[in-house]
Amino acid sequence: MKRVMIGGMRHESNMFNPVYTDLNAFKLRRILYGREIVNERRNTNTETGGFIDILDKSGIEMVPSICGQAMPAGSVAENAFVEFLSVMLDTLDCNTVDGILLSLHGAMVGTEHDDGEGYILQRIRDKVGVEIPISVTLDFHATLTPLMIETADFLTVYRTYPHMDMADRGREAASVLIRIMNGDIKPVMAFSKQPMLIGPPHNVLPHDYPMKHVMDRAREIERDVPGIIAACPAQGFMQQDVPHAGTGVVVTADNDLKIAQKYADELGDMMFSYRKKYIVDLPNPEETIKLAMNSGNPPVAIADSGDNIGGGTPGDGTALLHEILKQGVDSAFVPLWDPDAAQEAAKVGVGAQITLEVGGKSDSLYGPPVKITGIVRTITDGVFLNREGKGYWAGVKDNMGLSVRIDVGKITVVLNSISTSPNNLMHANAIGVYPEDYRMSVCKGGLAFREAYKPPAANSYIQSDTPGYSSSNLNNFTYKKIKRPMFPLDEI
Numbered sequence: 188m189k190r191v192m193i194g195g196m197r198h199e200s201n202m203f204n205p206v207y208t209d210l211n212a213f214k215l216r217r218i219l220y221g222r223e224i225v226n227e228r229r230n231t232n233t234e235t236g237g238f239i240d241i242l243d244k245s246g247i248e249m250v251p252s253i254c255g256q257a258m259p260a261g262s263v264a265e266n267a268f269v270e271f272l273s274v275m276l277d278t279l280d281c282n283t284v285d286g287i288l289l290s291l292h293g294a295m296v297g298t299e300h301d302d303g304e305g306y307i308l309q310r311i312r313d314k315v316g317v318e319i320p321i322s323v324t325l326d327f328h329a330t331l332t333p334l335m336i337e338t339a340d341f342l343t344v345y346r347t348y349p350h351m352d353m354a355d356r357g358r359e360a361a362s363v364l365i366r367i368m369n370g371d372i373k374p375v376m377a378f379s380k381q382p383m384l385i386g387p388p389h390n391v392l393p394h395d396y397p398m399k400h401v402m403d404r405a406r407e408i409e410r411d412v413p414g415i416i417a418a419c420p421a422q423g424f425m426q427q428d429v430p431h432a433g434t435g436v437v438v439t440a441d442n443d444l445k446i447a448q449k450y451a452d453e454l455g456d457m458m459f460s461y462r463k464k465y466i467v468d469l470p471n472p473e474e475t476i477k478l479a480m481n482s483g484n485p486p487v488a489i490a491d492s493g494d495n496i497g498g499g500t501p502g503d504g505t506a507l508l509h510e511i512l513k514q515g516v517d518s519a520f521v522p523l524w525d526p527d528a529a530q531e532a533a534k535v536g537v538g539a540q541i542t543l544e545v546g547g548k549s550d551s552l553y554g555p556p557v558k559i560t561g562i563v564r565t566i567t568d569g570v571f572l573n574r575e576g577k578g579y580w581a582g583v584k585d586n587m588g589l590s591v592r593i594d595v596g597k598i599t600v601v602l603n604s605i606s607t608s609p610n611n612l613m614h615a616n617a618i619g620v621y622p623e624d625y626r627m628s629v630c631k632g633g634l635a636f637r638e639a640y641k642p643p644a645a646n647s648y649i650q651s652d653t654p655g656y657s658s659s660n661l662n663n664f665t666y667k668k669i670k671r672p673m674f675p676l677d678e679i
C-alpha cells in the first residue's frame with residue numbers, strides 16, 4: 188500500500204505590521220498534530236479536507252504530520268518554523284512515504300526567511316531527495332518564487348477570491364500526486380513574474396473583468412492544450428517587501444518545459460496588460476459613511492480596507508465607527524478587536540450599561556479609541572463553527588476569544604479578543620448579530636468578506652480608503668527589497 192505524508196503551515200505575512208506572528212499565534216487558531224488532522228479536517232472545505240477525500244477514495248495510507256495557520260499579521264517568528272518543520276521532518280524520519288501533500292500559502296515571510304514556503308519546501312526536499320514527489324496547494328495571494336518552483340513537483344493555486352475552492356485545490360493536488368506516483372505523468376513547471384503589486388481593495392476579483400479574462404484563458408489552456416496539467420495565475424501580496432514580490436503565473440505541463448513556459452508567459456503578459464484597470468479610487472471614511480447613509484440599496488457592507496484582518500492587520504481601527512457616531516447613523520454593526528475592552532465589558536455583565544473606550548489601541552494609525560456608552564447584551568467565549576454548507580472554512584471550528592456585544596442605541600459594537608476576519612457570517616451570527624438587520628455593517632476585510640456578506644446580509648458594497656497596514660495606497664509604505672520599477676509605485 189502506498190503512503191503519503193500530509194501537512195500544512197499557512198500564513199499571509201504583512202511585513203508592515205510590526206507584530207510578529209509567533210508559534211503562540213498559530214496555537215491560538217489551533218495546531219493539529221498527527222491523526223487530529225484527519226479527524227478534524229475530513230469533510231471540511233479546506234485543502235487538507237480535499238487531500239483526505241482523494242486519499243480515502245484511492246486506498247492510500249495517510250501519514251499525517253502537522254497542520255496549522257495563524258491569522259495574518261506580521262512576519263512569522265522562527266519558533267513557528269522550528270515547530271512545524273521539526274514535526275514534518277520527524278514524521279519523514281519515522282515513516283517511509285511515496286509522496287508528500289502540503290497545504291501552504293505562498294505569501295508567508297519569516298523574520299529569517301524572505302520566502303517562507305520556499306524554505307519549508309527546501310528543507311523537506313533536502314530530507315527526501317528528488318525521488319519523492321511533493322504536491323502543494325497555494326493561496327491566490329501567493330508570491331511565486333524560483334525556489335518554490337525548483338523544490339516542488341506540482342503547485343496549484345486557488346482559482347477563486349473570495350477563496351472558496353480550498354477543498355477542490357486539495358483534491359487537485361492529491362490527484363496529480365497520485366498520477367506522478369503511478370508513473371502516469373512527469374510534471375514540469377514554468378513560471379513568469381510581473382513587476383506589479385495588486386490586491387484588495389483593487390479591482391482584482393477573478394470572476395470580474397479584467398482579471399476574469401486571465402482566469403478564463405487559463406481554464407481554456409488547461410482544457411484545450413494537450414499536456415497542460417494546470418495553469419495558475421497568482422496575485423501576490425502587496426504588503427510584502429521581498430525580492431520576488433509581485434504577481435506571477437505557474438504553468439505545469441507533462442514533460443514539456445517549453446510549452447509550460449509559453450503559456451506562463453502568455454498569461455503573465457495578459458495579466459500585466461490590464462494593470463491600469465485594477466486601480467480604483469476609494470472614498471475616505473467621511474465620504475464612505477455619507478454614501479452608505481444615502482444608499483438606495485441597503486444593507487451596505489463597508490470594506491474597512493486599511494484594516495483588513497485577513498490581510499494581516501489588527502482589526503481595531505476606529506475610523507469608520509468614529510464617522511458612524513459623528514454622522515448620527517441610525518443602524519450599524521461594527522466589530523472590533525479589543526481584548527481589554529471585552530474584559531472590561533464582560534465584568535459588568537449582561538444587561539448593564541457601560542461607558543468605555545473601544546478600539547484604536549494597537550497603533551496610532553488605527554486610533555484614537557472611541558468612547559461609547561451602551562448596554563452589554565451578550566458575552567460569549569467566542570468559539571463557533573463555520574456552518575454554511577460550502578462557505579469559507581465550512582465545517583471548521585473557529586475562535587474569536589472572549590467576545591462581548593454592546594448595543595449603543597441601534598449601533599451594535601462587538602468586541603473580540605482574537606482578531607477574526609468576517610469571511611463567514613458566523614463571526615456575527617455566533618454572537619446573535621444578523622447583518623441583514625442593520626443599514627450598514629463594517630467589514631474588517633478587503634474583498635473576501637463578500638462571500639459571507641451577500642444578500643440578504645448585504646445588497647451593496649463600498650470599499651473605503653481607511654488607514655492601516657493593508658491600505659491599497661502603497662505610497663504609505665517604505666519598500667526596500669522589491670525590484671524596481673514596480674507598478675503602481677512606478678509608472679510602467
Ligand SMILES: [Zn+2]
Pocket residue numbers: 326327328350
Ligand atoms: Zn488570499
